[in-house]
Amino acid sequence: MERGSIALLVASALFQLVSGTVNISQWYPWGFSFRATHYAVAWVFIGSLAIHIAVKLPVVREAYLGGLTEPDGPGLSRRGLLRTTWVAAGLVVVATAGQSVPLLRKVSVFAVRSGDGPQDVPVNRSATAAGVEYADASTWALDVVYDGATRRFTRDELERLPQATETLPIACVEGWSVSASWEGVPVADLLSAVGAPASSRVYVSSLQTRGAFGSSELPPQFAADRRTLLALRLNGAELDLDHGYPCRIIAPNRPGVMQTKWVSRLEVYA
Structure with missing residues (x-):
């Protein structure tokens, strides 16, 4: 045993x-x-x-x-073991803390993310890795489906809807988190626009063609939360393609893999 x-x-x-x-x-x-x-x-x-x-x-x-x-003969003493443990723990901290401590980024070889990325936010999966090579806002449209009917929004139409700004983190299951300023349309307003109740759940589909997590589901408590946005801008600028252009989901208290990027369709279920 x-x-x-x-x-x-x-x-x-x-x-x-x-x-x-x-x-x-x-x-x-x-x-x-x-x-x-x-x-x-x-x-x-x-x-x-x-x-x-x-x-x-x-x-x-x-x-x-x-x-x-203390043991007799050759070998590591208890004090030596403790010193070695503390040194090893210190090296692990230095090797990983760069994802949160900018001064350590150049030496943190095991940091999950460097902290660098477009618009000052790291990218876990790029558009290329997700199979989204190009997103043309002139031909793209968001479909919001509810009760057998579909309402289509162009990006210009989304821009003309009332906008909200929220400071929310991208919190990855791998251990890193970065707060950012997001601006876009509250998902609750899109539900209201198609006559869906605030207690609806929303299935989110993406333009992504490769890799896991190409879709997600917003339970009612997230869909009704005014802080849950269909984000169009990040840190004061239009979303970078790697961050989900033309639009993406950002919601409070959700893991990053559920903050679906390159959104193309919202299916609403009351």
């Missing part, structure tokens, strides 16, 4: 480290979902660690009851 727990512990730790590092570079040579698998293997790691601790509890108990002494 002890050897099995160690094998699981080491294997799961190596998987988390290797797959996480590959994820940072956005290279996915496997066919499974990184996020779901990474989460599942984390439970394998926790379980194997718990088993290993349980197996070793008699040894730990005996050591504490008998008094702790």
Whole structure:
């Protein structure tokens, strides 16, 4: 049992480290979902660690009851182990904190995102990676579908609707978060324009043709929230294509993967 727990512990730790590092570079040579698998293997790691601790509890108990002494002969002392642990923890902080601390960005080789990007907001998936090579506002239109009827809005028509500005973060499940100023049309106003109740849920479709999360669903509490926007501008300028031009969803307290970009269709269900 002890050897099995160690094998699981080491294997799961190596998987988390290797797959996480590959994820940072956005290279996915496997066919499974990184996020779901990474989460599942984390439970394998926790379980194997718990088993290993349980197996070793008699040894730990005996050591504490008998008094702790420094081991004889060569090897790492307890103080040496603590120093090594603190140094390793410090290196990890320096290597990852650059996503939040600008001064460390050049040395944070394991930061999930550098913090750089168009309009001062990092990009997790570019338009090219999503298969959105070009979005022409002269031919693009947003379809809002409710109760068997479709109302189409051009980008100019969206611009002429009452606009709202909200400061909301893009909070990625990978651990980074950046606040920004978003301007656009409250989704609640679009629901009202097609006669849908505020308690509706909204299925959001994107122009995205590659990769996961090309669509999302806004539950009623998000659709009715006046801070949930169909954003047209970011930090005072028109949305960059990589940030979802012609328009994107931005809502409070939603993970970044659910803030759908390149929106083309809203299907409303009362």
